[in-house]
Amino acid sequence: xxxxxxxxxxxxxxxxxxxxxxxxxxxxxxxxxxxxxxxxxxxxxxxxxxxxxxxxxxxxxxxxxxxxxxxxxxxxxxxxxxxxxxxxxxxxxxxxxxxxxxxxxxxxxxxxxxxxxxxxxxxxxxxxxxxxxxxxxxxxxxxxxxxxxxxxxxxxxxxxxxxxxxxxxxxxxxxxxxxxxxxxxxxxxxxxxxxxxxxxxxxxxxxxxxxxxxxxxxxxxxxxxxxxxxxxxxxxxxxxxxxxxxxxxxxxxxxxxxxxxxxxxxxxxxxxxxxxxxxxxxxxxxxxxxxxxxxxxxxxxxxxxxxxxxxxxxxxxxxxxxxxxxxxxxxxxxxxxxxxxxxxxxxxxxxxxxxxxxxxx
Ligand SMILES: C[S@@+](CC[C@H](N)C(=O)[O-])C[C@H]1O[C@@H](n2cnc3c(N)ncnc32)[C@H](O)[C@@H]1O
Numbered sequence: 001x002x003x004x005x006x007x008x009x010x011x012x013x014x015x016x017x018x019x020x021x022x023x024x025x026x027x028x029x030x031x032x033x034x035x036x037x038x039x040x041x042x043x044x045x046x047x048x049x050x051x052x053x054x055x056x057x058x059x060x061x062x063x064x065x066x067x068x069x070x071x072x073x074x075x076x077x078x079x080x081x082x083x084x085x086x087x088x089x090x091x092x093x094x095x096x097x098x099x100x101x102x103x104x105x106x107x108x109x110x111x112x113x114x115x116x117x118x119x120x121x122x123x124x125x126x127x128x129x130x131x132x133x134x135x136x137x138x139x140x141x142x143x144x145x146x147x148x149x150x151x152x153x154x155x156x157x158x159x160x161x162x163x164x165x166x167x168x169x170x171x172x173x174x175x176x177x178x179x180x181x182x183x184x185x186x187x188x189x190x191x192x193x194x195x196x197x198x199x200x201x202x203x204x205x206x207x208x209x210x211x212x213x214x215x216x217x218x219x220x221x222x223x224x225x226x227x228x229x230x231x232x233x234x235x236x237x238x239x240x241x242x243x244x245x246x247x248x249x250x251x252x253x254x255x256x257x258x259x260x261x262x263x264x265x266x267x268x269x270x271x272x273x274x275x276x277x278x279x280x281x282x283x284x285x286x287x288x289x290x291x292x293x294x295x296x297x298x299x300x301x302x303x304x305x306x307x308x309x310x311x312x313x314x315x316x317x318x319x320x321x322x323x324x325x326x327x328x329x330x331x332x333x334x335x336x337x338x339x340x341x342x343x344x345x346x347x348x349x350x351x352x353x354x355x356x357x358x359x360x361x
Contacts (some may be wrong), residue, residue, distance in 0.1 A: 006140060009160055014323055014336070020262060047068055048065065048067075049068065050099075052066055053086055054095055055094065061075045064076070073081075075093055080093075084098065095307075106159065107172055108146070109150070109157075110275045113154070114150055117146050122142070124310075125310055128310040131147060134315070135263070136315035136317055139216050142216065145192065147191070148192040148212075155197035156224070161198045170282065170342075172353065179252070180206075181207075183206060183207075183252060184207050185252045185253070185254070186204055187253070188256065188271075189211070189241060189259055190256075193210055193223050196254075197221070200230040201228050208329050210237065211241045211244060241268045241271055241272075244276045248277045250275075252280055252281050254284075255268065255284045257286075258350065259277070261315065262316055266332065269329065272332075273334065278361070279358065282355075282357065284329060284356070285350035286322065286356045287305070287319075287320065287321075288304070288305050288351035289305075290321055290323060330356075336356045339354045340355070
């Protein structure tokens, strides 16, 4: 009898332990499932299986289009169907409605570009605690280009262009009005020119110079400028922004400061100050504010902030709050007009803008 009771008590203790372990590992299991699903998506894209299913196709047709053996294709399709990436109709597979929208040529971001950027960020996070990574400006050209393509919305998407233009017109109407009237704009750290080309394609009287330290990114920016038909209004320079030697020749400048390591930021701001005309505008994109409470830290924006600190901080970029950035910009002689933080957009690293001006005298 006693033995039975002991066994029952032991079983109950084991049940409770298992339940507690199950509850504790729930979040971890979600992360693991997400990581596996992303790995599957990468495999589907890199093998061509994803693209082959843009139109309804059988396993045999996908195999013929990609050169992947039929049984492998069948297993990949099954796994993609299980994850809601593919839908099956009889013998054919095709992209699900969601993935067709995410992979459309007009989507706000290119799916492969987004995944490539996340791979670079993931590697930065994995090595974040071991040692100081290379500075952002010392990334391999492949990684710098992947970041440049993936951090913003693509200018070939009409929706992305409209979104970007209306966000800027709302946040900095005086600057937008100036651009519409015809102005010369400087993009400091233009990357693959996501933002710059969107503006040029939307505002016909705007002309610009983009300066980018990475050769791969500037080559992508030049190709995209030609494709969008705005290359006659933009000069894309492969150069260090610190070496800009124009004086008082731009009406406005945008500084993607979230990609500029601590060393050299003062020189970049000094170059921007010289290059702007008196009264010229300086825009700077911003990281979010540090979360104000333990609860806020655990919200999605708080988690993004903490991971940005780790990844970008590892690349030597100071993840500044509004007041710290204001101090730096004012320290370089600018007058800060305002900061605006629209609701967070998971597609953008930027959580807002600072608008400043080079004083008249
Ligand atoms: C990734 S882009 C930022 C986003 C860009 N404005 C857009 O719309 O996509 C920022 C770029 O600044 C560049 N950068 C950093 N330091 C630089 C410097 N000293 N001179 C020129 N470019 C620099 C980086 O290489 C990076 O490509």
